[in-house]
Amino acid sequence: MKIMRYQDYIDEDYTPKDSDVICDFRFEHDDSVSFEWAAGGIAAESSIGTWDPDLTTMTPDIEKLAARVFSIDKEKNRIRVAYPSEVFEAGNISQIQSSITGNIFGLEELTRLKLMDFEFPKEMVESFPGPQLGISGVRELTGVEERPLTGTIVKPKLGLTDSEHAEVAYEAWCGGLDIVKDDENLTSMTFDKYEDRIPKTLEKRDQAEEETGEKKIFFPNITAPVREMKKRADLAIDQGSEYVMIDILTAGWSALQEMREYLEGREIGIHAHRAQHAAYTRLKRHGISMLSIAKFARMVGVDNLHAGTVVGKMEGEKQETLDIYNFLKSDLYGLKKTIPVASGGLHPGLVDDLIDIFGNDFVIQAGGGVHGHPEGTRKGAKAMRQAVEATTQGIELEDYAQDHEELRKALDKWG
Numbered sequence: 324m325k326i327m328r329y330q331d332y333i334d335e336d337y338t339p340k341d342s343d344v345i346c347d348f349r350f351e352h353d354d355s356v357s358f359e360w361a362a363g364g365i366a367a368e369s370s371i372g373t374w375d376p377d378l379t380t381m382t383p384d385i386e387k388l389a390a391r392v393f394s395i396d397k398e399k400n401r402i403r404v405a406y407p408s409e410v411f412e413a414g415n416i417s418q419i420q421s422s423i424t425g426n427i428f429g430l431e432e433l434t435r436l437k438l439m440d441f442e443f444p445k446e447m448v449e450s451f452p453g454p455q456l457g458i459s460g461v462r463e464l465t466g467v468e469e470r471p472l473t474g475t476i477v478k479p480k481l482g483l484t485d486s487e488h489a490e491v492a493y494e495a496w497c498g499g500l501d502i503v504k505d506d507e508n509l510t511s512m513t514f515d516k517y518e519d520r521i522p523k524t525l526e527k528r529d530q531a532e533e534e535t536g537e538k539k540i541f542f543p544n545i546t547a548p549v550r551e552m553k554k555r556a557d558l559a560i561d562q563g564s565e566y567v568m569i570d571i572l573t574a575g576w577s578a579l580q581e582m583r584e585y586l587e588g589r590e591i592g593i594h595a596h597r598a599q600h601a602a603y604t605r606l607k608r609h610g611i612s613m614l615s616i617a618k619f620a621r622m623v624g625v626d627n628l629h630a631g632t633v634v635g636k637m638e639g640e641k642q643e644t645l646d647i648y649n650f651l652k653s654d655l656y657g658l659k660k661t662i663p664v665a666s667g668g669l670h671p672g673l674v675d676d677l678i679d680i681f682g683n684d685f686v687i688q689a690g691g692g693v694h695g696h697p698e699g700t701r702k703g704a705k706a707m708r709q710a711v712e713a714t715t716q717g718i719e720l721e722d723y724a725q726d727h728e729e730l731r732k733a734l735d736k737w738g
Contacts, residue, residue, distance in 0.1 A: 327386065328376040329363035337393040339405040345442040346404045346423050351435040351608065358395075361433055362402045366390035368427045370410050401439070413450035416576045416623055424611055435608040438615050443622070448656045451622040452583060456592040457659025458652065458684055461626060464565060464592075465501050465538045470715045471683050473707050474502030475700075476666070476690040481508060485515050489523040491700055495693060496531035496539045498704025502686065503528075504542035507570050507598040517543070517555055525562045542568040542594040542627075549578045553585055560591060568594040571620060572603075583624035594664075595625035617647045621661045630663035633680055634673050641680070652684055664688050670695075671733040674710035675720055687711065697732050706733035 339345055346369075352361035367373070370390035371381075388410050394403035412418040424438055454460075462468060475495045477488050492503040503524075511517035521543050528539045545555035545567045552574070556567050567586070571579045583593065603611040613631065620628050630651060631644035651661040663685045665677055670692030677687055689707060696703030709730040713723035724731035 327367070327372055327378070327381055327389065329361075329367050329372065330359050331376075332363040332366035332370075332372065332389055333359055333392040333395070335393060335395060337391045337405060339393060340407075342408045342444045342446065344406040344408060344411060344423070344444065344447065346406070347401065347439040347441065348404065349399070349401050349435075349437045349439055349608065350433055351400055353432045353434055356432045358397055361430075362392045362395060364430055364432070365402065365427050365436070366392045366404045368430060369404070369423050369425065370406055408444055408447060411447065413447050416451070416580050416619060420576060420619070437606070437609050438611045440612065440614055441618065443618075445656045448622060448658065451658075452587065452624045453622060453655075453658030454592075454624050454626040454661050455583070455586065455590065455659070456626045458662045460590075460659070461592065461662055465540065467501060469683055470711055471678060471681075472502060472662070472686040473500045473704075473711055474504060474664075474686055474688040475500055475693040475704065475707075476504050476506050476688065477509075478506070478690045478694045480506040481512065481515075483515060485520040485523050488515060488520055489527045491694070492524050492541065493527035493531055494700040495704045496528060497534060498693075498701040499535070499537075499708030500693070500704045501538070502540045502542065502688070504568055504594060504688070505544035506690075507544070507546075507596045510544055510546055511555075517545075518558060521555075521559050521564070522562050525559075525564060529563070540566055542566045544568045544570070544596075545582075546570040546574050549581055552578065552582055556582070556586065556591070560589065565590070566592040566594055566626075568596060569625075570598045571595045571625065572597060572599040572616070576619065576623065579620075579625070580623050592626035593624065594627040595620050595629070597629040600629075612643070614643065614647050614650065617651060617661075621651055621655070621658065625661055626659075627662050627664050627686060629666055630685075632665040632667055632669060632677070634669075634676050645680070648681055648685065660684075662686060666690075668692070670737040671706045671710035671730055672720065672737045674707070675714045678711075678714045683715070692733075692737065695736070696729070697736060698729070702729045703733065705729040 371388050390404050390406045392402050477491045532539050543559045545552045604613040630647045633641045633644050648663045651663050666688035669689040693703035694700050706729040709727045
């Protein structure tokens with residue numbers, strides 16, 4: 324029987340199989356151990372190994388399931404690890420994450436560790452449903468074929484009554500926005516009960532559709548324990564909603580997976596808010612990358628995902644954000660594509676930059692950049708729509724603003 328020390332999990336001659344799961348890690352280690360010890364420890368502890376290499380229970384059949392560090396870049400503190408697919412339960416997002424982001428983050432000798440990226444084999448990807456609507460379904464639902472979709476979040480985040488919330492949504496829709504959503508911490512409050520807010524807001528949506536002749540969408544936040552999420556989803560669907568919103572990280576991956584299965588066949592989209600993501604993603608040298616979170620989310624089946632802005636108030640480097648957008652919109656073994664959402668500190672003056680960076684297949688979502696307009700929500704929504712119209716027609720915002728007062732006043736305020 325072979326003794327499986329941490330260093331024995333390194334095999335730079337190994338060529339990954341098509342069926343392997345490949346993970347990219349960046350790490351730093353304590354001076355008490357070598358780079359090779361730390362690298363092997365990551366592979367060992369995330370597959371079959373443990374701290375004591377002299378296991379009487381280790382057999383040759385088990386050794387075949389060991390992860391292998393097949394690529395090392397000491398200069399960048401990066402390694403690539405190949406895992407046999409047999410160590411994962413296909414279709415179980417919780418078990419998969421417990422393996423590749425589980426105990427290894429607790430190893431004392433690892434002072435920093437970040438999951439940068441991963442690649443799943445075809446069979447594992449296909450064990451998940453992916454989005455139910457996808458980009459094509461969202462465009463079909465709205466009737467918006469080419470330009471970016473536009474949306475807002477009802478602001479302030481908390482404090483409005485159900486009737487006030489519905490009225491703000493109505494003003495945004497009538498101003499020309501396609502989407503209105505709840506914010507991440509608005510669920511069912513004493514001053515704004517979910518069961519009261521949903522019918523009132525959807526009634527206002529119907530009124531806005533009749534007045535504008537355009538399709539409008541509402542994303543009600545159903546985040547809660549799973550049993551309650553199902554009830555809230557049913558209420559929204561019964562009232563005519565085509566979407567629900569879930570705070571996917573605070574609700575949890577298992578909850579998201581169960582809700583995606585619960586909504587299967589009902590043609591209901593899931594808008595995924597990434598609240599809490601920065602606790603995992605923000606540190607460049609530790610945590611889980613937003614690209615990894617985006618990959619998990621698309622496979623499990625979200626239709627929309629907050630994916631960064633490059634411009635605005637939220638952190639995020641340009642190339643990293645582009646990588647996320649490109650993945651969400653890429654071909655992936657037949658899974659539908661997730662539409663990225665740019666949100667956080669946006670206003671009409673940034674629309675041309677956003678479209679230049681991301682193209683047209685995304686959602687421009689502004690909260691304060693709509694409701695903070697000097698003349699209110701409806702004019703703020705008009706300014707956002709005008710900025711999109713100008714940019715997609717190749718007209719400079721300043722030039723378009725000369726004949727569009729709402730956009731001019733937005734640019735006067737925000738630049």
